[in-house]
Amino acid sequence: MSESNFSIALKKIIPFQKKQTVKEKGIDIVIYLMTIPAVLLFAAFHTFPVIQGIYYSFTNWDGLSLEYNFIGFKNYLDLLKDTNILNSYLFTFKFAIVTTIIVNVLSLLIALGLNSKIKFKNFFRATYFLPNVLSMLIIGFIFNYIFANVLPVVGTKLGIEALAANILGDDKLAWIGVVVIAVWQACAFNTILYLSGLQTVPEDIYEASALDGAGKWQEFWKITFPIIAPFFTINMVLAMKNFLMVFDQVVALTGGGPGRATESIAFLVYKSGFSGGEFAYQSANSVVYFIVIIIISVLQIKFLQKREVDM
Incomplete structure (x- = not known):
C-alpha cells in the first residue's frame, strides 16, 4: 500500500x-x-x-433526652461487668454453634437424598424450600401455639412426659424450642446451596469409583465432599453469622424468657436500647458484637478454606 x-x-x-x-x-x-x-x-x-451508633457509644445518651455527655470508654468497660450481657452472649453462642451444626448436617443429608434418582424430585425440592419464603414471625407464632397447646395435649394422651409440658416455659429447655424453629427454616436455603454444589460433581468420577469398588461412604468422603467443600464453607459462614444475629425467633417464641433464659444479644440490644433507656450503652454492646462477628467469620473462612486446600 x-x-x-x-x-x-x-x-x-x-x-x-x-x-x-x-x-x-x-x-x-x-x-x-x-x-x-x-x-x-x-x-x-x-x-x-x-x-x-459508634459515636453514641462513647456517650451516656438514653435515646430520648436532648442532652448527653461524653464518657469515653465507660460503656465498654461496664459491658465486662454486666451479668445480663454475659448471659446473652453465652446463650447466643450456644444457640449459634448447635444450630449451625444441625442445619448443615441435615441440609447436606437432604441435598444428597434429593440429588439421587428418586421420583417427584422437583416436588420435594419445592417443598423443602417453602419455609425459606415464609415470614419468621408468622412461623414463630405458629410454633409457639404448637409448643404451648398441641404438643402438651399429644404428650398427655400418649403418656410422654417430655411432651406433656410446654418447653418454652422451662428456663432450661426453652432454648431447644428456638433451635427447632431456626433449624426448620434455615435448612431450606442451605439445602439449595448444597444441591447447587452437588450439580458440579461429574458423574464420570462416580462411575470410575464404582469400578474401583468404592463404597458409599468412601465415595462421599473422598469424592463428593472435597468437591463441594467451597459450598460447605459458604453454608457454615452464613449460617453462623445469621444465627449469631438471632432475633425474630426469640421475639415470636419466648420474648427472651422465661426470665432471661433465651435473651439473645440482638434482642437485648433492641429491648434495652430502645425501651430501656440504654441507647448509648447498647450501642457500645452492638459495636463490640459487630467486631466479634467479623472476627468469627474471618476465622471460619481461613480455617475452612485451609481444609479445602488440604483435601
Missing part, C-alpha cells in the same frame, strides 16, 4: 475509533450515574447509622 493510500485509510479509521471511545465513555458515565442512588441509599440507611 502506498503512503497516500495508507494516509487515506488512517483518516477513515481514526474518527471511527474516536466515536467508539466517546460511546464507551458515555456508557461508563451512565453506569456510574445508575449506581449513585444505590450508594446514597446504602450510605443513608446503613453507613451513617453505623457511624452514628
Whole structure:
C-alpha cells in the first residue's frame, strides 16, 4: 500500500475509533450515574447509622433526652461487668454453634437424598424450600401455639412426659424450642446451596469409583465432599453469622424468657436500647458484637478454606 493510500485509510479509521471511545465513555458515565442512588441509599440507611451508633457509644445518651455527655470508654468497660450481657452472649453462642451444626448436617443429608434418582424430585425440592419464603414471625407464632397447646395435649394422651409440658416455659429447655424453629427454616436455603454444589460433581468420577469398588461412604468422603467443600464453607459462614444475629425467633417464641433464659444479644440490644433507656450503652454492646462477628467469620473462612486446600 502506498503512503497516500495508507494516509487515506488512517483518516477513515481514526474518527471511527474516536466515536467508539466517546460511546464507551458515555456508557461508563451512565453506569456510574445508575449506581449513585444505590450508594446514597446504602450510605443513608446503613453507613451513617453505623457511624452514628459508634459515636453514641462513647456517650451516656438514653435515646430520648436532648442532652448527653461524653464518657469515653465507660460503656465498654461496664459491658465486662454486666451479668445480663454475659448471659446473652453465652446463650447466643450456644444457640449459634448447635444450630449451625444441625442445619448443615441435615441440609447436606437432604441435598444428597434429593440429588439421587428418586421420583417427584422437583416436588420435594419445592417443598423443602417453602419455609425459606415464609415470614419468621408468622412461623414463630405458629410454633409457639404448637409448643404451648398441641404438643402438651399429644404428650398427655400418649403418656410422654417430655411432651406433656410446654418447653418454652422451662428456663432450661426453652432454648431447644428456638433451635427447632431456626433449624426448620434455615435448612431450606442451605439445602439449595448444597444441591447447587452437588450439580458440579461429574458423574464420570462416580462411575470410575464404582469400578474401583468404592463404597458409599468412601465415595462421599473422598469424592463428593472435597468437591463441594467451597459450598460447605459458604453454608457454615452464613449460617453462623445469621444465627449469631438471632432475633425474630426469640421475639415470636419466648420474648427472651422465661426470665432471661433465651435473651439473645440482638434482642437485648433492641429491648434495652430502645425501651430501656440504654441507647448509648447498647450501642457500645452492638459495636463490640459487630467486631466479634467479623472476627468469627474471618476465622471460619481461613480455617475452612485451609481444609479445602488440604483435601
